[in-house]
Amino acid sequence: MVTGAPEAGPTEGAEPPARDEPLDAPLTILLVEDDDADAFLVGELLAGTALSVDLHRARTVDEALATLSLVRVDCLLVDLGLPDAVGLSAVERVAAQVEALPTPPALVVLTGQPDVRSAGDLKSGADLGVRAVAAGADDYLLKGEVDGDALARSLRYATLRRRSAAQQLALYRSEVRAAETTRLERALLPKELIRDDRISVQVGYLPGGNGLLGGDFFDTVEREDGTLxxxxxxxxxxxxxEAALGAAMRTAWRTLVLSGVHQDEVLPLMERVLLPERGRPEVFVTLCQAVVTPDRGTMDLYLAGHPPPLLVTGAGGTFRCDEISSAGRGRALGIPVPGIWKALHIELAEPWTAILYTDGLVEASVAQSTAGASVAGPPAGEPAAEERPRRLGARGLRGIVETELRSGTDGIVPRILRRVLDLHGGPLVDDAALLVVGWAGAGATTRGERTSTLADSAEWSRA
Structure with a gap:
């Protein structure tokens, strides 16, 4: 069955429709034939078959190439004796064009002459058929030796082979991208370098949207003298x-720490690494660095445009969770304004836990009606607009942390991330990273927990 007149061509300015067709869907065939009688014969042959065809026609290779930019074609049926191309040149020109398309159509040669003069030599039909296939054709047919069923079968088989090849190529590319993603994820989820078994490190990474990659990074390293x-x-x-840049920044940070650079010099040197590595001048990096003395009694906190961490002291039912002041926060790395980064000195009472995070967590949207014991509500005296989404904020995150800590520290990172996702109602807009570093005290006898979680927003939202 044939729809569309043999002369039907593309409509000027039309867009090729995007479609994913089942096997029994009509095929869009572009016949490249300058002879009216032969074009009519092809239409009649296909009309007598069970194959459903939407037939278009072009008289020259140039006209066919113009049609391909406007019409989504499943298969081309090309003659080898055209006004602007004779012999294999027609196949080569069309094949070169179709391979550049997102979904290359099949290419079947249908010629009326068993012998075609090409490059001054007379080649047999069999030899020319082999050469045509080598040049990019999927099949080679002679008009006088093919009936409607054979023609329809050739068109369908060629189309199916092309679709299968396209699927295999897409699968291969997907596997390559997955391998590249895995390598980047390993760089974003490093193995901590800590000798002190009493230090616990739990990390979690939640890419924003439904993506697999983002630019958040984190790391923990203990120097030879015990400084954490x-x-x-x-x-x-x-x-x-951004993920690649984040991995580069993390590697630079670890290198600087392991090489013994003074803690006050780490951020300035990180900025020197950032400037030539970033792809655009507007890209910047926020960062929070905490340095704990070997006796675990004091912490120096450096903030470069980054939210300050939460500090939990005490254990069991007597713990306390505080937001560390951001008064000493400096500018983000890469921002071209004057400024330095000074350490905020904090005395630590054991046991303690520092909870570092990126702003993707606190920027989660939470409906007012969900505010309860686990999420801090608006400040006193301010009206709460019912059901109006608001930002979770550091106070809201602190409320979630306090609630989850009542159930202990085991699996604290995935529990916090899941709770934020639940309150947000789906995948977060921005990437979110969570780093929980704890010290159980000098008298601790159990090894600190070491876990890492790479979460998928889409999968978790369906869980």
Whole structure:
């Protein structure tokens, strides 16, 4: 069955429709034939078959190439004796064009002459058929030796082979992208370098939207003298470029710490690494670095445009969770304004836990009606607009942390991340990272928990 006149061509300015057709859907065939009688014969042959065809026609290769930019074609049926191309040149020109399309159509040669003069030599039909297939054709047919059923079968088989090849290519590309993603994820989820078994490190990473990659990074390293360094950072933006930059920044930070650079010099040197590595001048990085003395009694906190961590002291039912002041916060790395980064000195009472995070967590939207014991509500005296979404904020995150800590620290990171996702009602807009570093005290006899979680927003939202 044939729909569309043999002369039907593209409509000027039309867009090729995007479609994913079942096997029994009509095929869009572009016949490239300058002879009216032969074009009519092809239409009649296909009309007598069970194959449903939407037939278009072009008289020259140039006209066919113009049609391909406007019409989504499943298969081309090309003659080898055209006004602007004779012999294999027709196949080569069309094949070169179709391979550049997102979904390359099949290419079947249908010629009326068993012998075609090409490059001055007379080639047999069989030899020319082999050469045509080698040049990019999927099949080679002679007009006088093919009936309607054979023609329809050739068109369908060629189309199915092309679709199968396209699916295999898409699968291969997907596997390559997955492998690249895995390598970047390993760089974003590093193995902490800590000798002190009493230190616990729990990390979690939640890419924003439904993506797999983002620019948040974190790491924890203990120097030879016992000084504990931990960092969490956020590259502005979201995507593979930001993820690669985040991995580079984390590697630079670890290198600086392990090389013995003074803690006051780490952030300035990190900025020197950032400036040539970033792809655009507007890209910046926020960062929080905490340095704990070997006796675990004091912490120096460095903030570069980053939210301050939460500090939990005490254990069991007597713990206390506080928001550390951001009064000493400096500018983000990469922002071209004067400023330095000074340490905020904090005395630590054991046991203690520092909870570092990126702003993707506190920027989650929470409906007013969900505010309860686990999420701090608006300040006293301010009216609460019913059901109006609001930002979770640091106070809201602190409320979630306090609620989850009542059930202990085991699995605290995934529990906090899931709770934020539940309150937000789905995948977060921005990437979110959570780093929980704890010290159980000098008398602790159990090894600190070491876990890492790479979450998928889409999967978790369906859980």
């Amino acid at each position: 360094f931990t960092v969490i950072g956020d590259v502005a933006g979201h995507g593979p470029d």
